[in-house]
Amino acid sequence: xxxxxxxxxxxxxxxxDAVALMFAAHYRSLVRLAVLLMHDAAAAExxxxxxxxALHAHWRRLRxxxxxxxxxxxxxxNRARSALRRRSVVTRYLAAAPPPGxxxxxxxxxxxxxxxxxxxAVIRQLPVRQREAIVLRYYADLSEAQIADAMGVSRxxxxxxxxxxxxxxxxxxxxxxxxA
Numbered sequence: 816x817x818x819x820x821x822x823x824x825x826x827x828x829x830x831x832d833a834v835a836l837m838f839a840a841h842y843r844s845l846v847r848l849a850v851l852l853m854h855d856a857a858a859a860e861x862x863x864x865x866x867x868x869a870l871h872a873h874w875r876r877l878r879x880x881x882x883x884x885x886x887x888x889x890x891x892x893n894r895a896r897s898a899l900r901r902r903s904v905v906t907r908y909l910a911a912a913p914p915p916g917x918x919x920x921x922x923x924x925x926x927x928x929x930x931x932x933x934x935x936a937v938i939r940q941l942p943v944r945q946r947e948a949i950v951l952r953y954y955a956d957l958s959e960a961q962i963a964d965a966m967g968v969s970r971x972x973x974x975x976x977x978x979x980x981x982x983x984x985x986x987x988x989x990x991x992x993x994x995a
Contacts, residue, residue, distance in 0.1 A: 828880065829874075830870075830871045830872075830874035830875070831871070833870075833874055833880065833883060834867055834870055834871045834874070837867070837870065837883055837884065837887065838867055841884060841887065842863065842867070844955070845863045845866065845887060845888065845891050846859050846860055846863045847859075847954070848888070848891060848892075848950065848951070848954070848955050849862045849863050849891050849894075849895050851950045851954055852892070852895040852896075852899070852946070852947065852950060853895050853898060853899060854939065858898055859895070862891055862894040862895050862898055863891055865890075865894055866887050866890035866891045866894060867887070869890050870883060870886060870887055870890070873886075885961065885964050885965065888955075888957075888961075888964075888965040889964065889965045889966075889967065892947065892951075892965050892966065896943065899943070933988065933991060934984070934988065937983075937984055937987045937988060937991075938950070938984065940987070941980050941983060941984070942980075944966070944968075944972075944976045945976045945977070945979055945980030945983070946980065947966055947976070948962060948966070948973055948976035948977040948980055949977055949980045949981065949984070951965060951966070952973075952977055959973050959974065962977075
């Protein structure tokens with residue numbers, strides 16, 4: 816949301832002012848959101864910056880300036896999805912180098928880092944909608960209504976995707992502990 820104390824009437828803001836305020840307040844959290852979805856910091860920054868450019872270009876058409884943050888989240892989410900689709904097409908048709916190891920180096924040795932990597936590896940294997948619902952809920956700490964708005968689905972669909980994702984996450988992590 817835009818801070819109402821910064822201006823009396825947010826509709827009177829120029830696109831430059833609005834984007835500058837939104838950038839200062841939310842850029843880092845939107846990049847982190849995109850990184851969790853895309854697993855690529857550089858691509859996440861590109862997607863987020865593109866979202867701000869789109870906000871600037873469409874500022875006059877935005878009906879409610881207080882919904883600018885929701886617009887940015889939805890734009891980042893949609894652009895991340897598009898980038899992931901493009902990436903999967905490229906991967907299918909080009910011989911891709913094997914991904915770097917998902918196991919932390921022996922030097923790191925910290926148990927919490929290993930557990931963190933295991934959780935991220937399982938999250939990466941979830942279907943896209945389940946992964947998005949879990950990341951938006953537990954990382955971005957959004958409400959069901961905000962998640963539904965960002966994903967473009969109903970609140971019931973958010974609950975369903977999150978529940979299925981968490982069930983799969985619990986099961987796979989439990990299986991990993993049993994096999995260790």
